[in-house]
Amino acid sequence: MKSLWRMWVLIGAVALLSACGSAPAELPQALEKIESPAALSPEASTIIDGWKREARAGMLVGLVKEESIEEIAYQSSSDVAAVAEYYNKLLGADDWFYLSRTPGQQEGFYLAGYSHTNAAIVLGILDLSPYGQSGSYVYLLRGTK
Numbered sequence: 001m002k003s004l005w006r007m008w009v010l011i012g013a014v015a016l017l018s019a020c021g022s023a024p025a026e027l028p029q030a031l032e033k034i035e036s037p038a039a040l041s042p043e044a045s046t047i048i049d050g051w052k053r054e055a056r057a058g059m060l061v062g063l064v065k066e067e068s069i070e071e072i073a074y075q076s077s078s079d080v081a082a083v084a085e086y087y088n089k090l091l092g093a094d095d096w097f098y099l100s101r102t103p104g105q106q107e108g109f110y111l112a113g114y115s116h117t118n119a120a121i122v123l124g125i126l127d128l129s130p131y132g133q134s135g136s137y138v139y140l141l142r143g144t145k
Contacts, residue, residue, distance in 0.1 A: 031076050031082070031086045031138070033074045033076060034135065037074075038133060040075075040133070040137065041132060044128060044131040047126060048124075048126060048137055051126075051139055052141075055122040055139070056069060058122075059122070059143050062120065062145075064120060064143035064144065064145055065143065065144060068144040069141065069142070069143040070141075070142050070143070071139070071140060071141045072139075072140040073139045073140075074137075075135055075137050076135050076136050076138050077134070077135045078135060078136060080105070080109065080127045080136050081105065083136055084110040087140075088112075091121070096114040096115065096116045096121065097115050097116060098112060099113040099114060108127045108130060110124070110125040111123070111124050111125075118144050119143065120142065120143055120145075121142045122140070122142075123138075123140055125137070
């Protein structure tokens with residue numbers, strides 16, 4: 001439970017940091033999206049629901065316009081490291097700035113914030129293997145000021 005609490009604190013910090021400036025760009029396409037995923041375990045759902053609440057709240061505190069917030073959430077057959085590498089390459093190619101004060105790769109998840117002109121992105125990736133599933137759950141949240 002302590003690690004879950006710490007993860008939520010990190011998510012809030014990422015959302016606040018990523019809301020500090022950023023550009024109107026489209027959200028990247030999904031990587032190896034599972035079209036008909038199995039239902040998430042209750043434990044994984046709890047973590048993901050916490051991410052969604054904290055990321056959105058952090059963006060709003062960071063003055064991101066609520067009506068501009070869009071999200072993508074999906075399950076991928078790729079592991080956390082592959083999904084993180086995919087998004088880092090795509091966002092880097094579009095000149096998004098990785099916020100180095102975000103946790104990045106951790107055991108079991110990846111959490112990062114990115115900024116570009118007046119837009120912000122929060123990227124969360126959860127390893128589903130500890131919850132009896134394969135692949136990862138990807139959550140992207142983007143908004144503009």
